[in-house]
Amino acid sequence: MGPRVDEYRLRLEGRAELLEAAQLRYRRLLEGLGAKAWEERLRKELPLLKEALEAQARVDEALGAALRRAQAESWPALSPTVQGLHEVQALREKLARSLVQRLARGPEASLLELLTMLEERLLTLPREVLPAQRGATALELLPEALPAVRELAAFGRLLEALFAQGIDPEAGVSFSAREAEALRQEWPRGEAALAAAWSRLARVDRTGGLAGDLRKRAERAPLHPPRTGPELLLHAEYWRASARRSLEALVRTRFSPLVPTEAERLELACWVSIRQSEPEARLSASPTVAEARAGLLELAHELWAAFGAERPEDPRSLSDLEWERLRQRARRADQLPQGAEANRVADVLRTFIWKRAMGTTVMRGWQELPHSLEGLVEQAWRVDR
Incomplete structure (x- = not known):
């Protein structure tokens, strides 16, 4: 006659093997945590830790269900199955306390969270990694x-x-x-x-x-x-x-002759994509591009679009709609104190005026050209008419 099978183990409906495997893992992890060089010791147990992580949710569900059933059905305390359940529960709680201490975490963290933190810590331990x-x-x-x-x-x-x-x-x-x-x-x-x-x-x-x-x-x-x-x-x-x-x-x-910063590039590229289908779309001010700076960038782009990258010797005439767009951009850019970049954009307008006015009476007033960008756009419009 074979050994008697504990009937309560049968009532676990296949969960016994899962819980017994967890019991063994908990013991080995606790041994590692108790070692002096615990991190180095547990790094060698990473496969075991991964097993624990993969199984922990199922273990928690199985242990909880088994303990509730044992209580509801008044399973005897001396049953090896019941004793095993309580041992798994005790080891689980001890492991959680040890991890809280080793990882300096709050007791509210679940065992699954603590095991995940432990794995991250062990994986990222500084060490010398050989080429192989x-x-x-x-x-x-x-x-x-x-x-x-x-x-x-x-x-x-x-x-x-x-x-x-x-x-x-x-x-x-x-x-x-x-x-x-x-x-x-x-x-x-x-x-x-x-x-x-x-x-x-x-x-x-x-x-x-x-x-x-x-x-x-x-x-x-x-x-x-x-x-x-x-x-x-x-x-x-x-x-x-x-x-x-x-x-x-x-x-x-x-945006020549301006040199946009690296932080501005993405925002400007996005605006260009919008402007391709909506010519009147404005470059919005943002934490990256301030209001006046946005106006100066808009103006530089409109001048590039109007006259071309090569700045031909005989720039084309612009429509009234294009000139009005330039005025609006220039008015916005004039909020920026005149600096080196604004002067470079102003030079594009001055060059246009010079080319358009060459041989006309406008050239006599070259020294009296406006200093503001909007004034230069207005002067350029007059010579282009």
Whole structure:
């Protein structure tokens, strides 16, 4: 006759094995936490910790359901099954207390949250990563489930879709106003995700070789769609660099003679995309572009659009609608104290006046030209009539 089976174990309906496995994991994790060099000890137990993380939600559900049933049905306290349940519960509580102490966290954190914090701490321990370990370490540090990596995936896809064909500064941008707005919204999040990912790699590897190798690889165009966390980082970094070059070329050309700052480029590119379908669209003031600065940038772009990048010797005549648009932009820009950049834009207008007025009586008043941008636009309109 075989050994008697505890009937209460049968009532757990398959949960017993799950709880027994959790019991063993809890004991090993507690042993590691109690060691003097506990971080180094537990780093060697990362596979065990991952098992605990994957199973913890199911363990919590199974343990709670089993304890409630044992109480409701008055299972005997001396039953090995009941004793096992209480031991799992006691180990779980002890593990949570130990993690709160080691991680300096509040007692309100759940065990699942504490185990997640422990995994993050162990994964990001500063250490020397040997060249042969760099690939595996990058995969370990940048799992696809990491929030920053998910953000990188979206950022890289958007940039590739918008910039894969390149940008012709003379022709404008190929993406729509809706796509431009999506780019404006996604860019800060993408930049933050890239910074977080690179910082994570650099913080772990004391030699700097891990991040250094990946940065070199990011200079090359991806040969296939990204499939892993590190590849998503390389994909997003490559297209971010490509997008920045395209945006720089666009604003350097279309806002000449001004030199927009790097912080202004994205906002200006978005405005250009809107202006292509709505010529009267205004460049809104923002924390990046102040009101008068926006007017000066608008005026520079309108002059570029009117006269062309090459500033032909015989600039075309403008319609009254175009001159009125220039007046409005100049009036807004005049709120800015006259400085070197405003003078460069004023020089474009002075050159136009000089070319149009050459050989006429207007040239006699050259020294008396207005100092304000609006006054110069008014004078240019008069000589263009």
